[in-house]
Amino acid sequence: MKEKIKIVFFVFCLGSVCGGFLSGINAYTRERILRNQELKIKTAVLNALEIDYPPEKIEEVFSKNIEKIENKGRVIYRTAKREVAILFSGPGLWGNISGVLALKPDLETIQGIQIISQEETPGLGGRIAEKSFLERFVNKKTIPRLLLVPEGKAKRENEVDAITGATMTSRAFEELLNKSIADFRLLLKKE
Amino acid sequence: MKIYRLIYTRAGRIFVNGVWKDNPIFCMILGICSTLAVTNRVENALAMGAGVTFVLLATSLLISSLRKIIPARIRMITYMLVISTFVICVDRFLKAYFPRISEQLGPYVGLIITNCILMGRAEAFAIKNPLGYSLLDAFSCGLGYSYTLLILSVIREILAFGTILGRRVMPGTWTNWVIMAMPAGGFVLLALYLWIMRNLAKLEPEKGGI
Amino acid sequence: MQTHPLLIFLGAIFAHNIALVYIIGMCPLIVISKSLKTALGMGISVVFVVILTACLNWLIYHLILLPLGVEILAYLIFIITIATSVQFLEMVIERFFPPLQATFGIFLPLITVNCIVLAISLFMVLRDYDFIRTFAFAGGTSLGWALVIVTLAAIKERLMLTGDIPKGLKGAGITMVILGILALGFMGFAGMVKM
Numbered sequence: 001m002k003e004k005i006k007i008v009f010f011v012f013c014l015g016s017v018c019g020g021f022l023s024g025i026n027a028y029t030r031e032r033i034l035r036n037q038e039l040k041i042k043t044a045v046l047n048a049l050e051i052d053y054p055p056e057k058i059e060e061v062f063s064k065n066i067e068k069i070e071n072k073g074r075v076i077y078r079t080a081k082r083e084v085a086i087l088f089s090g091p092g093l094w095g096n097i098s099g100v101l102a103l104k105p106d107l108e109t110i111q112g113i114q115i116i117s118q119e120e121t122p123g124l125g126g127r128i129a130e131k132s133f134l135e136r137f138v139n140k141k142t143i144p145r146l147l148l149v150p151e152g153k154a155k156r157e158n159e160v161d162a163i164t165g166a167t168m169t170s171r172a173f174e175e176l177l178n179k180s181i182a183d184f185r186l187l188l189k190k191e
Numbered sequence: 192m193k194i195y196r197l198i199y200t201r202a203g204r205i206f207v208n209g210v211w212k213d214n215p216i217f218c219m220i221l222g223i224c225s226t227l228a229v230t231n232r233v234e235n236a237l238a239m240g241a242g243v244t245f246v247l248l249a250t251s252l253l254i255s256s257l258r259k260i261i262p263a264r265i266r267m268i269t270y271m272l273v274i275s276t277f278v279i280c281v282d283r284f285l286k287a288y289f290p291r292i293s294e295q296l297g298p299y300v301g302l303i304i305t306n307c308i309l310m311g312r313a314e315a316f317a318i319k320n321p322l323g324y325s326l327l328d329a330f331s332c333g334l335g336y337s338y339t340l341l342i343l344s345v346i347r348e349i350l351a352f353g354t355i356l357g358r359r360v361m362p363g364t365w366t367n368w369v370i371m372a373m374p375a376g377g378f379v380l381l382a383l384y385l386w387i388m389r390n391l392a393k394l395e396p397e398k399g400g401i
Numbered sequence: 402m403q404t405h406p407l408l409i410f411l412g413a414i415f416a417h418n419i420a421l422v423y424i425i426g427m428c429p430l431i432v433i434s435k436s437l438k439t440a441l442g443m444g445i446s447v448v449f450v451v452i453l454t455a456c457l458n459w460l461i462y463h464l465i466l467l468p469l470g471v472e473i474l475a476y477l478i479f480i481i482t483i484a485t486s487v488q489f490l491e492m493v494i495e496r497f498f499p500p501l502q503a504t505f506g507i508f509l510p511l512i513t514v515n516c517i518v519l520a521i522s523l524f525m526v527l528r529d530y531d532f533i534r535t536f537a538f539a540g541g542t543s544l545g546w547a548l549v550i551v552t553l554a555a556i557k558e559r560l561m562l563t564g565d566i567p568k569g570l571k572g573a574g575i576t577m578v579i580l581g582i583l584a585l586g587f588m589g590f591a592g593m594v595k596m
Contacts, residue, residue, distance in 0.1 A: 095528030
């Protein structure tokens, strides 16, 4: 009996020490982690709009060049040259894909795409975050609809080469991009 | 002469065992998952090696100093509690200060909890040895693990991307061996590494066939 | 439109196999793949434990941890859930199904430290799955892992008959080579869905 009490006491002590220690760590790092996430979105927006920045001055460059417009919960980033960037987020094959889509001043041609987070399979769908894939979208038209076609078959200006072996991810990504562009257009029309 | 004698002391033996004779990867074949999964880039391998070494040291410190109070019947669950606590620390630390590496490692940071090296060292060494030796053992095992990761990741990153730590080292005409960044390349490379190291360390093959 | 659970299930078995693409769950693959029979036993035990713990962990995470705002404890709680449910399962089998004890009993304690059990709970949180998808994902992933360990054991049994393997490659080394070739083969599944 005495041994049992000792065990329960020990587990209780250890558990509370661990728990207390972790809440301390949590409180200490929370702010920094939130700031990192914000910084990440800003970096992605700058990259998508092809604005150069020194790594330590992201905030400064961002606030100097980009105007943030909030409208009914949607955020639009606009530059002085009237290029815009929108955030997109939605399901991929495995998990959520989120990123930034930048359009040229005509609001039809893609200026750049950046991925902020994705959970796709490394080596297959995970390649959507690679630079070489995202570069395929540059200068493509989003009207009437962006299409991902089998690798090497892209001819028209609204067609983009998909990733071989990652059909499901490519399809989900296509769906996601078109949906966010359509939402964005709707927002423009209303104004 | 003096250095040569040093390896015959107890501390020296523990060190040599961890780094070479009982190396966690090529002798004990522990922690293979992370060895393969994170070695496609040197940066990730360094972070992983440091993370595992830190958790090893911290766990050994705690387990070894508490070894007289930990009730024998629940020692496994104690190891787990202690290990997970420190792994969460590492995870948070990476998220806060090295967000890029944390993202690339993804779930593998959390999986340090089930890395058998940690449980193995706690059970085989820290629970029955004094603090100093336990720390030394943890450090040498961590070192043994880290340098293996480093060797594999250097080879894989050079062949797969032509870079080390993101810096280009191969000439412009170099064709990337994409397969080396993939699991298949990792498996075969690890097989070759095991072959070479086991021969160098003159290990007897396991009994009972293959 | 989130991915259909059936697609998650099939994808997790083949093209996105946890052992060959994510390289998780290696230790038992190396140690317990010497005979087909034990590999099969281990495979089935893992399927069972993984589905059970993933569902439990989902419930705990979404009903307790998230409302209380203590996600930081997630790893800790997950591993405790896993350890306890494995212990519990062991007791149940011992008490009510003694014949199974001989076949699966020896594997259960090993599963606690098997990374795929924890990995599935971690992925479930990272990917923000609902309950049905967690179930499909856990089922698919564990079946995929079982498929790999059974295939591996079958190949190794054959190889044992010819048995001329260099000394240093014996054991873990040759297992890695086989897994490498299997991984190459499984890459072929990725092309099965056409655009």
